[in-house]
Amino acid sequence: MTENESKSDLPAEKHEYESSAERNVSTVPQGVPEAGVRKLRSTSDTKDTEELNQELSEAFNARPDTLSSAENPESAEKGSTFLMPEGKDDNFTLRLNDKGLQDMPVLTFERQKLKHLFLHNNELKTLHLNVGLLTNLEILLLERNRLTCLPPEIAFLHKLEVLNVSHNQLLNLPKEFSKLVNLKELFLNHNNMDEFPFALRSLETLELAGNKLKTLPDAMVDMEKLKVFNIDSNHFSIFPRVLCYLPNLVKLSICQNSIQSLPKDIKELKKLEEFSISNNKLIFLPVQFFQLTKLKDFRVDDNKLEYLSDKVENLRELRFLNLAKNLFKSLTDNLCNCTMLKHLIIHDNQLTQLPANIHRLRNLKELSVSRNQLDSLDEQVSHLKNLSKIELSGNALTYVPVELKDCIRITKADLSYNKLSQFPNALCALFDLKYLKLSGNSISEIIPGISDIKDLEHLELNKNKLSSFSACFCSFTKLVYLDLSENEINSIPAVVSEMKSLQVLLLHHNKFDSFPEELCTLKFLKALDMSNNQIKTIPLKISNLESIKDLNVSDNQFTSFPSEVFHLSSLEKLTVSQMNGLKLTQIPEELSKLVCLRELDISHNALKEMPESIGELEYLVHLIANNNDISQLPKSITSLRNLQHLDLSENRLKSLPAGLHHLHMLKDINFDGNSLSEPLQDLCRGKQLYPILCYLESANERDEKILRKMIEVIADNVASENFEFFCQKLQLRQADIKSLENTSALKLKIIKALDVWISENQDLTYAEMVDKLIRILVMTGMYDLTNEVKALKLYSQMVKF
Numbered sequence: 001m002t003e004n005e006s007k008s009d010l011p012a013e014k015h016e017y018e019s020s021a022e023r024n025v026s027t028v029p030q031g032v033p034e035a036g037v038r039k040l041r042s043t044s045d046t047k048d049t050e051e052l053n054q055e056l057s058e059a060f061n062a063r064p065d066t067l068s069s070a071e072n073p074e075s076a077e078k079g080s081t082f083l084m085p086e087g088k089d090d091n092f093t094l095r096l097n098d099k100g101l102q103d104m105p106v107l108t109f110e111r112q113k114l115k116h117l118f119l120h121n122n123e124l125k126t127l128h129l130n131v132g133l134l135t136n137l138e139i140l141l142l143e144r145n146r147l148t149c150l151p152p153e154i155a156f157l158h159k160l161e162v163l164n165v166s167h168n169q170l171l172n173l174p175k176e177f178s179k180l181v182n183l184k185e186l187f188l189n190h191n192n193m194d195e196f197p198f199a200l201r202s203l204e205t206l207e208l209a210g211n212k213l214k215t216l217p218d219a220m221v222d223m224e225k226l227k228v229f230n231i232d233s234n235h236f237s238i239f240p241r242v243l244c245y246l247p248n249l250v251k252l253s254i255c256q257n258s259i260q261s262l263p264k265d266i267k268e269l270k271k272l273e274e275f276s277i278s279n280n281k282l283i284f285l286p287v288q289f290f291q292l293t294k295l296k297d298f299r300v301d302d303n304k305l306e307y308l309s310d311k312v313e314n315l316r317e318l319r320f321l322n323l324a325k326n327l328f329k330s331l332t333d334n335l336c337n338c339t340m341l342k343h344l345i346i347h348d349n350q351l352t353q354l355p356a357n358i359h360r361l362r363n364l365k366e367l368s369v370s371r372n373q374l375d376s377l378d379e380q381v382s383h384l385k386n387l388s389k390i391e392l393s394g395n396a397l398t399y400v401p402v403e404l405k406d407c408i409r410i411t412k413a414d415l416s417y418n419k420l421s422q423f424p425n426a427l428c429a430l431f432d433l434k435y436l437k438l439s440g441n442s443i444s445e446i447i448p449g450i451s452d453i454k455d456l457e458h459l460e461l462n463k464n465k466l467s468s469f470s471a472c473f474c475s476f477t478k479l480v481y482l483d484l485s486e487n488e489i490n491s492i493p494a495v496v497s498e499m500k501s502l503q504v505l506l507l508h509h510n511k512f513d514s515f516p517e518e519l520c521t522l523k524f525l526k527a528l529d530m531s532n533n534q535i536k537t538i539p540l541k542i543s544n545l546e547s548i549k550d551l552n553v554s555d556n557q558f559t560s561f562p563s564e565v566f567h568l569s570s571l572e573k574l575t576v577s578q579m580n581g582l583k584l585t586q587i588p589e590e591l592s593k594l595v596c597l598r599e600l601d602i603s604h605n606a607l608k609e610m611p612e613s614i615g616e617l618e619y620l621v622h623l624i625a626n627n628n629d630i631s632q633l634p635k636s637i638t639s640l641r642n643l644q645h646l647d648l649s650e651n652r653l654k655s656l657p658a659g660l661h662h663l664h665m666l667k668d669i670n671f672d673g674n675s676l677s678e679p680l681q682d683l684c685r686g687k688q689l690y691p692i693l694c695y696l697e698s699a700n701e702r703d704e705k706i707l708r709k710m711i712e713v714i715a716d717n718v719a720s721e722n723f724e725f726f727c728q729k730l731q732l733r734q735a736d737i738k739s740l741e742n743t744s745a746l747k748l749k750i751i752k753a754l755d756v757w758i759s760e761n762q763d764l765t766y767a768e769m770v771d772k773l774i775r776i777l778v779m780t781g782m783y784d785l786t787n788e789v790k791a792l793k794l795y796s797q798m799v800k801f
Contacts, residue, residue, distance in 0.1 A: 097121050097141070104128045112136060120144050120164070132156035143167045143187065155179040166190055166207070173198065189230070199223050209233050209253075216240040224248060232256050232276075244268045255279050255299075267291040278302050278322070290314045301325050301345065313337035324348050324368070336360040347371050347391065359383035370394050370414065382406040393417050393437065405429035416440050416460065423447050431455065439463050439483070446470035454478070462486050462506065474498045485509050485529065497521035508532045508552065520544045531555050532580065543567035554601075555581040566593040573597075577624075579604040592616035603627050603647070615639035626650050626670065635763060638662050649673050658703075707758075707770055710789050714777070715750040717785045723750065729776045730757045 092115035094108065101122040108117070109130040116139040124145040132153030140157070143166040150165070155176035163180075166189035178198045186203055188196075190210035199219035200206075206223075209232035216231075220242045228251040229243070236257040243252065244265035252269070253276040260281045267288040274297040282303040290311035298315070301324040308323070313334040321338070322345040323331075329350045336357035344361065347370040354369065359380040364387055371394035381387075382403035389412045397418040404410075404426035411432050415424070417440035427433065428449035436453075437460040444465040451472045458481045459473075466487040473482065474495040482499075483506040490511040496518050503526045505519070512533040519528065520541040527550035535556040542564050551565060552575040561584050565574060571594050578584060583606035592613035599622040602610075607628040614620075615636025622645045630651040638659030643666055650673035660666070718726055723746065727737050736756050743749040754773075761769055770793055777786040 092116060092136070094118070104131070106130075109133045115139065117141070127151055127154070129153050135159065138162065140164070143189075150174055150177070152176040158182060161185065163187070201225065204228065206230070216242050218242055221245045227251065229253070239263055239266075241265060247271065250274065252276070262286055262289055264288045270294065273297065273317075275299070285309060287311050293317065296320065298322070308332050308335065310334040316340065319343065321345065331355050333357045339363065342366065342386075344368070354378055354381070356380075362386065365389065367391070377401055377404070379403040385409065388412070390414070400424035400426050402426045408432065411435065413437070423450065425449060428452050434458065436460070446472050448472055451475040457481070457501075459483070469493060469496070471495055477501060480504065482506070492516040492518040494518050500524065503527065505529070515539055515542070517541050523547060526550065528552070531575070538562040538564040540564055540567070546570060549573065549596075551575070555579060557582045558584060560584065561587050563588050563590055566590045569593065570596055572619075573599040575599075575601040576605075577601050577603045579627075587611050589613040595619075598622065600624065610634050610637070612636050618642065621645065621665075623647070633657055635659070641665065644668065646670070703770065706793060707773075710770060710773060710792060711751060711754045713788060713792065714754065714773075714785065715747045717788070718746075718750050718782070720746050722780065722782070723753075726750075726776075726780055727753055729779050730754070732756055 092113055094111070094114055094116070095118045096105070096108070097118045098121045101119070101124060104119070104124070104127070108114075109128070112133055113136050114134050115136055117134065117137060118141045120141045121144045124142070124147060127142070127147060127150055129151050130153075131151065132155070135156055136159055137157050138159055139162040140160060141162075141164045143164045145168050147165065147168040147170060149170065150173060152174045154174070157180065160180055160183055162185040163183060164187040166187045168191050170188065170191040170193055172193060172195065178200065180200065181202055183200055183202055185205040186200070187205075187207045188211070189207050192212060193208070194212040194214070195217075196208060196213060197217055199217065199222040201222055202225060203223055204225050205228040206226060207228075207230040209230045211234050213231060213234040214236060224247055226246050227248055229246070229249060230253045232253050233256040236254065236259055239254070239259050239262050241263050243249070244263060245268060247268075248271055249269055250271055251274040252272060253274075255276050255278040257280050259277065260283060262277075262282070262285065264286055265288075266286065269292060271294055272292050273294050275292070275295060276297075276299040278299050279302040282300065282305055284305065284307065285300070287309055290309060291314065293314055294317055295315050296317050297320040298318060299320070299322040301322045303326055305323070305326040306328060308328065308331055310332050311334075312332060315338055318338045318341055320343040321341060322343075324345050325348040327350060328346070329352065331346070331351065331354075333355045336355050337360070339360055340363055341361050342363050343366040344364060345366070345368045347368045349372050351369065351372040352374065353376075354374070356378075358378065361384060364384050366389040367381075367384070367387060368389075368391040370391045374392065374395040374397060377392065377397060377400060379401040382401070382405075384407055386409060387407045388409050390407070390410055391412075391414040393414045393416040395418050397415065397420060399420070399422075400415065402425055404424070405428075408430065409432060410430050412435040413427065413430070413433060414437040416437040420438070420441040420443060423438070423443050423446055425447065427436065428447070430453065432455060433453050434455055435458040436456060439460045440463045442465055443461065444467065446466070450470075453476070455478055456476050457478055459476070459479060460481075460483040462483045462485040464487055466484065466489055469484065469489050469492050471493045473479070474493060476499060478501050479499060480501055481504045482502060485506045486509040488511050489507065490513070499522065501524065502522055503524060505522070505525060505527070506529045508529045508531040510533055512530065512535055515530065515535050515538045517539050519525070520539065521544065523544060524547050525545055526547055528545070528548060529552040531552045531554040533556055535553065536558060538553070545568060548568050548570055550573040551568065551571060553562060553565070554575050554577040556578075559582065561576070565571070566588070574594065574597060576584065583604075584602075585606050585608065587602065587607065587610060589611045590613070591611050594617065596619060597617050598619050600617070600620060601622075601624040603624050604627045607625070607630055609630060609632065610625065612634045613636070614634060615638070617640065619642055620640050621642055623640070623643060624645075624647045626647045626649040628651050630648065630653060633648075633653065633656065635657060638657055640663060643663050645668045646666060647670045649670040653671065653674040653676060655676065656671070724737070730753065732753060737753075740749050740752055743752060758769065761772070774786060774789055774793070777789060
């Protein structure tokens with residue numbers, strides 16, 4: 001069952017190299033021990049059924065009594081949500097997940113001793129009727145297929161204990177399903193079911209999230225063994241009263257529905273420990289709710305609650321409480337009698353102060369009060385000795401009490417977007433602090449005491465009023481991420497070289513008028529953003545940034561493209577977009593030196609062309625060159641075989657290279673705002689890649705045919721006395737002209753001459769060759785022939801593909 005995790009206040013965009021990234025972890029289904037579990041996921045490998053049947057046959061012959069698991073059961077992407085305990089007997093397990101199967105291999109049904117069958121992440125639309133032969137099956141995983149129904153024969157699986165059919169297209173269950181009397185865990189998340197008609201008395205875990213349920217059957221009252229129940233993301237507007245009479249229910253989640261109230265009978269859930277009802281429409285909690293004295297985890301964020309009863313003090317076992325995104329203006333002091341509380345999440349309300357007795361929550365580890373209306377922080381917070389995470393962003397704090405220094409276990413503090421004018425002294429005593437956010441304040445000076453935070457790894461001080469890069473920062477030898485953007489900094493101290501661990505440095509929107517050479521000593525730096533400054537040149541020493549992967553120097557004042565960046569052979573992303581800076585008109589051919597480049601943004605410049613060497617960037621995935629003056633693409637662009645995203649909107653393109661159809665990885669394109677000919681312009685407006693590429697391929701074939709037809713017309717109309725003059729205008733070499741003397745037939749001689757000319761103009765497209773040949777005819781003075789060839793071209797352009 002997927003729990004609703006509280007969201008901490010993270011930046012709008014998290015950088016690729018951020019050190020303290022948090023990851024969501026799937027929870028363990030009921031009945032499976034959390035210790036020593038492993039996910040059953042296999043490497044994606046699409047095979048047809050015949051090939052798999054052959055493999056199965058070989059496996060059966062090799063080991064007649066067992067079906068062994070795949071050698072590599074780990075998958076990097078998606079797989080079964082069911083977790084098997086380590087040490088579980090694998091002798092009767094068959095893994096056919098991630099194989100692209102559309103049918104079950106026939107030989108599967110010949111092993112009737114099979115206990116564990118994994119078919120998740122395939123393309124199955126139906127389950128073979130012979131599945132009923134697998135009468136010893138205990139675990140069947142079918143999630144992430146295309147099943148619309150289950151066969152009645154599934155009722156023969158009398159020993160089945162775990163069934164996962166999540167992420168399919170089931171509309172209902174067969175009536176025979178009720179015969180699965182040993183089923184303990186059933187996962188039906190994310191299907192199209194509008195009812196669950198059965199009372200499966202053996203069930204301990206039932207997950208029905210992401211369906212279309214509006215009600216539950218009264219017969220569910222007989223499911224006395226049910227411990228875990230999830231009906232998130234359905235269509236419930238009324239809390240199903242039948243749930244109140246499931247005596248052993250321990251974990252209940254009914255998030256993302258439209259429930260407005262809880263019934264008084266909720267008090268009957270005496271064993272309930274975890275209750276999630278986030279993202280509903282609750283306006284109050286009945287006093288009977290607070291009789292659930294076993295409750296440890298309560299999540300009711302994103303509702304419309306205004307008041308919390310004094311009876312909350314009855315929840316003495318409460319460890320986790322999420323009241324975020326409600327309408328609370330105050331919280332009862334009785335909340336502080338829940339002294340076992342470890343996580344208190346109350347961000348995005350209208351609180352003006354914390355409960356007066358908050359000091360009693362001595363076990364509190366996390367306090368999230370961001371985006372409220374606090375103008376001060378009570379000094380009693382200093383009694384929260386176990387606090388490790390405090391989030392206070394988006395309030396109106398003007399100072400931080402010095403007593404906070406006593407919370408010595410704090411590792412993460414977020415004080416961004418308040419009204420702080422000074423760096424809080426209390427923070428300097430938090431020696432375990434690793435993650436600190438002070439963005440969006442009015443801090444103008446860094447105090448020396450900050451150097452005492454030796455273990456700091458992540459620091460955000462952007463959008464303040466700092467006028468200098470404090471030398472105190474340079475004592476942070478463990479700092480990985482530093483954001484000082486949108487300040488007034490114009491120089492870097494030489495001791496910045498001491499920041500040996502720094503990987504990400506953001507200095508955009510400051511006052512630099514030259515690129516600081518001191519930064520070139522940061523050999524382990526991976527990402528540097530110096531955009532939106534007044535930098536005119538980049539020093540050659542930038543080549544010392546031998547680990548750099550991401551460089552942004554957009555919106556500066558370069559008079560020419562900063563070719564010094566071409567020495568950064570490790571660079572994977574380069575951004576030189578000049579929306580607000582001095583426009584660049586040319587990119588040097590040395591661009592090809594960036595052999596690892598995956599993303600190039602050269603948008604909002606005044607480029608008339610791209611370098612031919614761009615085709616040598618074999619790893620390029622993203623090419624962003626919108627808002628320039630590019631009228632023609634280099635032919636080499638068709639060599640970018642890894643290109644997936646191409647933006648050339650708002651340029652002056654009149655045509656596209658036919659070879660684009662060779663870019664098989666291409667997914668997203670944008671050619672809007674160009675001067676492309678019809679019908680290509682209409683095709684590009686739809687941004688549908690396939691018809692565009694088909695058109696280009698057809699147009700290329702058409703232009704080749706036009707050229708050949710034109711050659712025939714010319715060969716029939718050039719007189720013998722004009723042949724040598726015509727060859728001169730073609731700029732053929734004398735050796736080539738002389739080699740044609742052995743050809744007696746004039747027509748054949750002219751065709752051969754034109755073939756030589758074509759071979760010497762291979763850098764041109766067929767359409768460009770046609771235009772050039774017409775110009776040559778004009779120069780020869782053969783006007784009648786010129787008009788005939790022009791007419792041929794005009795006629796061909798009227799043909800639609």
